[in-house]
Amino acid sequence: MPPDADDADGASFRHLHPLSIILKSVSAIGQNLVAIAVLYFSVFDRNIVYTGLAAIALLAVIIGITALIWSRFTYHIGPKEIRIKSGLISRNNRSIPFDRIQDVSLEQKLVSRILGLATVKLETGSGGGEDGKLDALALADAQAFRDALRDYKSGVAAQASDLTGEPIEPQESEERPPIFAMDNRRIFIAGLFNFSFVLLAILAAIAQNLDFLLPDEFFNPWYWAEQLSEQDVVNGLSFTAQVAGAVGALFSLIAVGLISGIVRTFIREYGFRLDRVDTGQPGFRRRRGLFTLTDMVMPIHRVQAAILRTGPVRQRFGWYHLKFQSLASEVSGESDHSAAPCAQMEEAEPILAETKIANVTPDLEFQRVDAALWWRDAVILTIVLAAVSVGNGVFLHPGFYALILLALPIIAVMVLNWRHHQYAITTTQLFVRAGWWRRKLTILPIRKVQTVDISQSPLDHPLDLATVTIGIAGGSAIAPLKINDIPMERAMALREQLI
Structure with a gap:
């Protein structure tokens, strides 16, 4: 496809694929189906003629605006940067150096797959999400741009034509067996453990x-x-x-x-497949999705920690969900990347080995946290429920005295959570277990530790307990890695080991 416009400095800018107008129009129409239904049943009193005319007018407006936006969006891929021009009234000219691009992911919704198009999402890490989007390119162009960028990031010189103009044919490579893949039976098993309303x-x-x-x-x-x-x-x-x-x-x-x-x-x-990528920066290439196919590459050097999730029933049958906490963001915005959603431990081991993260060994000794983690909250819960049950039993109905019985199952869960909250440390890694029903094992290389905070609540001081919070690059600020309620002396010693 020839360039569509020239910049003042001679750079040739190109439009997105013209079929992107259809893609965005279909998406916008789908979002307005409810509005059309409201017009039919309320405004036009079920008059099909008026509703049809309104739908045609809405369709024309959507296509017209989408085409105008498409005409004002251009991009240019240079030797060291990508430039994107956009905006109808207020024009924006963004430059994204290749050195700043941390991840490139491809996404294909159902209509895009039918039309042979893909959306390219760029992430620089500046805002915690995508910083540039090309929606949509021909699939071959999108794959070629991703491969050329990976070659640049790894110091491989790419041909000038690969980056400056004509579409690039993806390099042929021998298809190797995946590191991990899931057939329909395995996906069905994973679905049984993903209870959802x-x-x-x-x-x-x-x-x-x-x-x-x-x-x-x-x-x-x-x-x-x-x-x-x-x-x-x-x-x-x-x-x-x-x-x-x-x-x-x-x-x-x-x-x-x-x-x-x-x-x-x-x-x-659907179609989950994890491959090892050796060209450019070594990493994992993950493809999955029934209606929306996502194709992303996660560089191994950006992996910060490994997370193994399971549950009491799932663990009994040997199933685990392996995730990696990474500096990159998921397409969904999460920082944890699924590497093996439903795997046996012997299947997860080779994936962990690729990242140089060692799994738990049989001789590794875990330490429990203080029992105050459960009994302190249990006392507070019992007092609150007792007050509520007595108050309602006296003034409303004697049956409310039974509310105190709710404390029993809640306290039982507290005890189980305490028993499963453990930690262990070696010379190179920290292991933290948490949760009974939703069990989580975090394996953190000590070299990836960013910060270590020791805090005490007013209830911790009398018992000389503390909570250790470990900061990880790319980690969640809402749910950071914590070791709760350990003696202050052990907390100080643990901090010395981690830093």
């Missing part, structure tokens, strides 16, 4: 937007409780039948959660 949330969102079609009291639970209590069929059932109905409703809810988790996992993980 996303289906109910989607139906609720649709119902909320179309609430004018529903009864006035549809979202009022007391209305439905009253309706059920007035049904002779329900009142005529025996107590056993009513209990069986309640249990059946509970199992139906669980079934919906399981089905939602399986469907959600298939959409996200």
